[in-house]
Amino acid sequence: MKKPSIPKGTRDFNPEEVSRRNYIFNTIKETFSLYGFQPIETPSFENSETLMGKYGEEGDRLIFKILNSGDYISKVDEKLYSEKDSNKITPKISEKALRYDLTVPFARYVVQHQNEITFPFKRYQIQPVWRADRPQKGRFREFFQCDADVVGSTSLWQEVEFVQLYDAVFSKLGLKGVSIKINNRKILSGIAETIGAEDKLIDFTVALDKLDKIGEEGVKKEMREKGISEVALQKLQPLFSFKGSNEEKIGSLKEMLHTSEMGMKGIAELQFISDAIEKLGLGASSLQIDVTLARGLNYYTGAILEVSAPEKVNMGSIGGGGRYDDLTGIFGLNDMSGMGISFGLDRIYLVLEELNLFPETVSENSKVLFINFGDKEALYAMKTIKKLRNLGIKAELYPDSAKMGKQMGYADKRNIPFTILAGEKEIDAQKYTLKNMKTGEQRELGFSELEEALKTL
RNA sequence: GUGGUUGUAGCUCAGCUGGUUAGAGCGCUUGAUUGUGGUUCAAGAGGUCGCCGGUUCGAAACCGGUCUUCCACCCCA
Secondary structure, eight states, rough: OOOOOTTTOOOOOOOHHHHHHHHHHHHHHHHHTTTTOEEEOOOSEEEHHHHHHOOEEEEEESOOOOOOSSSSGGGOHHHHHHHHHHHHHHHHHEEEEEESSSSSHHHHHHTTTTTTOOSSEEEEEEEEOOOOOOOOBOOOSSSEEEEEEEEEEOOTHHHHHHHHHHHHHHTTTTTOOOEEOOOEEHHHHHHHHHHGGGHHHHHHHHHHHHHHHHHHHHHHHHHHHHTHHHHHHHHHHHHHOSSSHHHHHHHHHHHTTTTTTTHHHHOOOHHHHHHHHHOOSSSSSEEOOOTTTOOTTTTSSSSEEEEOTTTTOOEEEEEEEEEEGGGGGGGGGSSSEEEEEEEEEEHHHHHHHTTOOOOOOOOOOOOOEOOOOOHHHHHHHHHHHHHHHHOOOOOEEEEEOOOOOHHHHHHHHOOSSEEOOOOOOHHTTOOOEEEEEOOOOEEEEOOHHHHHHHHHO
């Protein structure tokens, strides 16, 4: 028989994995809620037109399209069909697509429900998203995003809030050495302006973003290929030797961008955020200005954030976000500034696992298994189990009166810490024999002693 | 989308330049042990060698295609 399988880039989760994932989910949810965000949910698929064109050309390719129902191919006209151009036929045979991220559906939500929403609107959303990408380390075709966004406020205190929120979550998870990198789109525009490459802003930033990966020469090479002049590269030189504290970096930026109004504005924003964080303090993470950071340029207009896992794990980004002044504009609602961040749950999982940071207590396992000696004894056990469950103690009965070795083996394999033997002897005395599976120690107890033992242990 | 890589027992993997009956460890089942698991000992079950096609007297091995794994690029969480 052929073994069944799941599609490329998708995963099954076993009980232990689900418990651990829930631990991360709950930590994030708790923190979102603590910061005043409220949950919403949106459908797993949207109308294609909602998603298409919102993530650039590359993004369109990575969106999973859903075929129309019915005899969709017969409705395509002959000429179009004979051209065999997938890009042209796709919109005719597919009108729905799987969610690609949570930000665009959120923008759609805000516009659609604008009259019911009280602004500033703070929402969080934890749902799976899908990308038709090739899987590799920490990259899946189905994965969860945990987003928090605020729309309807241009205040820079939002940026400050989000940096603290990131820090709070990673502190709770015990993940030390996380770096929250920050940049500003206006600074990138300012640099492009200063070196005379405004028209090549995207090529310029995409190349710059690769600095830590391909090095200074690699970046210059790519910029030359994209048509950025030698003179411009000369002016860019100070960027490659950017070092020191955030304060020092801001100083150098001011020097470099003093002629650019846009650039200076970005620097002022950065300074505000950096100063506030300096005064408020951070726990497990640190805030670092990184002028090469250029992610998600499609809609970010101000602050850009990216969270990197501690250096010792090779995982890249475990979260990101930024300020977008006109996200809802694509759906017809203007002047609605927003700011948001996202946690990459699946990658955080891999990092916590690699660093062995999951608490032991995450498991949702039973605390005690009653050995089944037959129907009469099982009833006695069930009565006790019911009482224990009412007290919040996870207890269960082995369903069959199988051989004891088998029942013990079951408890052992499932890592259930205690078993209870209650046969004729115990029933007569209204007692229970409690066995500690780790030490092998056994004690005969009455119910109240049993309750005590299971509660404290 | 581009380049590379992987697939053999439930799991981790051996299996030489093509040669008869495809192996190991762990796990599983049964027994030693009819009220005691994790240790030990004994016996046993389990594979159309990812799938389809080709080369050959003969293919797990060679070739082509396809699916899958992992990695790099593009891009990204």
